[in-house]
Amino acid sequence: MKTSAPLHERVRAVTERIRERSQPTRSAYLERMREAQRRDKPTRSGLSCTNLAHGFAAMDTQDKDKLRVARWPNLAIVSSYNDMLSAHRPLERYPELIKLAAREVGAVAQFAGGVPAMCDGVTQGQPGMELSLFSRDVIAMSTAIALSHNMFDATLCLGVCDKIVPGLLMGALTFGHLPTLFVPGGPMTSGIPNKEKARIRQLFAEGKVGRDALLESEAQSYHSQGTCTFYGTANSNQVMMEVMGLHLPGAAFVTPNTPLRDALTSAAARRAAKITALGDEYLPLSQTVDERAIVNAIVGLLATGGSTNHTLHLVAMAHAAGININWDDFSDLSEIVPLLARIYPNGAADVNHFHAAGGIGFLIRELISSGLLHQDTVTVVGQGLEAYTREPWLSPNGLEWRPAPAQSGDHEVLRPITDPFGADGGLKVLRGNLGRGVIKTSAVQPQHRVVEAPARVFDDQEDVIKAFKAGELARDCVVVVRYQGPRANGMPELHQLTPTLTSLQSKGFKVALVTDGRMSGASGAVPAAIHMSPECLAGGPIEKVQDGDIIRLDSYTGVLEVKVPDAVLRGRVVPKPDLSRNSFGMGRELFATFRAAAGDAEAGAASVYGGL
Structure with a gap:
């Protein structure tokens, strides 16, 4: 078994640079979170009787009684569920799984609110795509609205895709005194090979095949419930959530509607109930997401050739925690982080192949062994990042974790630190x-x-x-x-x-x-x-x-x-x-304020936080 190495000097230097740069805003953020904490009492204990009665009026009698006595923790479910989009459809079943699991450990769960979820795959090249980036900020605000009732002691964020996870995290960080777990839906099973999909797309662009052939190819690629399997922004989100310690270990790439996926969802609810301020393992989100976690997210992104969209999104997510990062931080870390994975479009494989070859557990262990990750971070499992070198499995005794594979199962997809695909993160x-x-x-x-x-x-x-x-x-x-x-x-x-x-x-x-x-x-x-x-x-x-x-x-x-x-x-x-045609139609007229308030790209292109 590999042992960890001392932290790489470049990783240490970039982290310290970020910490110094962020000191005023991070200190102010943490002070706000301390003021919001209610130790040893449910959050809802600050509500009036009228407030509280409104808050549990629609619940089953059993759960209503538990909330009335104000002793059980109450978990907020914030979800991007809809039944049109493949990545979000699996989330339909999650609330009931979560509620049942919460009751098993003396907690209650309520569906606090939904957030919008649009798909760039559907809107690509269409007018609706001009709402896509700003949907992240709408999701952040929607998350805040869901949590604003002040009824909750922890949050479970259900979502996977491009703007969903960044928006959920940005919103949840404004309630950073609450523990928060991210609960993914998982990727769809593999469709046609990615090289074949790319070949048909190019032939169509050249006019050599018709729309029927293109549509058949796309339908065979995007064919069932779950996230798209190429390594775009959605799956980059999942890698970042794990290296930041916001998932249960190994939760990212387990396919939907399987016993292991359901077991992980239930376990997330039980864990959330355990780490509220009412117990002995209080782990607020504001402690989990610190400068070390943000640097780990950058390193994980670089080591896998992840989405360039996160040079926008991660900047905005960090800012929500009072942390100020810029593109120089990405570039400086990229020089010393080797490329360990090739997943389409950086290779032929999809995320299911990556997961089967050893997945995130193997990746994190390799990065820790070379000092490229902070392993002393605060994670939702209450341990450092070493816990994320394990993978979940269903033993005869139920859900357990075991060490990730010691060797890659496919060197064309995933490699050890001693034999990378490239010397830098690309x-x-x-x-x-x-x-x-x-x-x-x-x-x-x-x-x-x-x-x-x-x-x-x-x-x-x-x-x-x-x-x-x-x-x-x-x-x-x-x-x-x-x-x-x-x-x-x-x-x-x-x-x-x-x-x-x-x-x-x-x-x-x-x-x-x-x-x-x-x-x-x-x-x-x-x-x-x-x-x-x-x-x-x-x-x-x-x-x-x-x-x-x-x-x-x-x-x-x-x-x-x-x-x-x-x-x-x-x-x-x-x-x-004349940009007037970009101002109307497909809802674009509703986003004039967002466009006017947006910061520049290096500031995260955000229209909230005063444009960053």
Whole structure:
């Protein structure tokens, strides 16, 4: 069995830097949480009789009596359940499992509230995608509303997908005096191979197969209840929740509607009841999510080639706990965190293959053994991170944990620290006269990591696709897509461009993307400088790029520049495009305040917390 190593000096230095930077805001946050604590009394003991009667009026007599005497802990269930979306459908059964398990240990559970859950897979390339990023902040506020009744002693957050987990955590952290566990739904079983799915998408983009073939391929890939199995933002969420100690160990990638999944859900309820302020193991969320946990989340993300969306979301989540992180923290850690997993789009395997090969337990043990994770964190199981080197199983005696596999079951999917896929985590900050952005390189082949080519400028992704179909992009080019930031149109993902740009690259052209928008959590093989800040609408310099300007993107040195003299670039007058069509339809008119209040990408693109 491997032993832990002393903490890596870079991890220590970045953590200390974050701690010093965050001292004023973190101290103020912790003081607010201390003021909110009610030790040795149920939270609802501060309610008037009228308040309390309203709070339990709809409950069964048995549970109502327990809440009336104000001795049993009451668990809040906050869920993203809906029955349209595959990732959320399994959550339908969870509340009853949780309520039964709570009663077994002398607790009560109430469904405190639901949060909205939209799917980027459904809205990709559609007007509704412009609500996607801001749905995270709506979820945070919805979580706060669910908990605002002050009836609860702990929280169980049910959710998995892209904006759901960040929003739930942001909302729960405003009630950080309460213990909080995250209860995932798990991935769907594997569908068609990811390489085949990508092949059909590219053929469709090239006009070589029709919509029927594309739809059949997609339906075979996304085919049942559970989270999508590629390694995008949703599954990156799950890795981060485990390395932060907010799941029960090994809970992330157990498939839905199985005995083990149900056992983990029930166990989460029992654990939540045990760690309230009414017992001897009080573990408030504000103690679990500290600077060490945030650094662990970054390391876990980097070691697995996780979603670039978390250069937005994790910043916003950390801020909710009074912790201030930036892209330099990601980039500096990326230099010393090796890539240990290849999961589509960074490889051929999906998360089920990753889980079968050894999964998060193996990954965490490898990272601890090289000093890349803080193992002395406060987790929901009341132990350090060493507990997360184990995996759950159903023994003859019920749910138990055993050590994760000592060796990877598939070296094409998961590797030990001594034989990584890459020496770094594949995430780099880009700097230059076009501002600051990020690039994910874990899926980009070495020969594509440096591109120098003429710019082709667009203000809409649909125009890029039209130009491709017209043959106008069949050459070396850097595609610049402007006015895609949070203030301009809500910062939709531009994943619709992936098959188009991949097709150009596969034909031998040097191609890259530069945008103030987002790509998908499934950002792939084409080098993409994304989240460029400041965004165009806030005066970002990429708005001044013109067709034919030579742009150099070097993901090795972290340079992104347009080869135009500074005086010439500054002197260009660019007429603002008409963005009015992004302001109405599909609910977009309701989000004008969000767009106006959004911070820049490096600040998490949040419209709450005063724009960060």
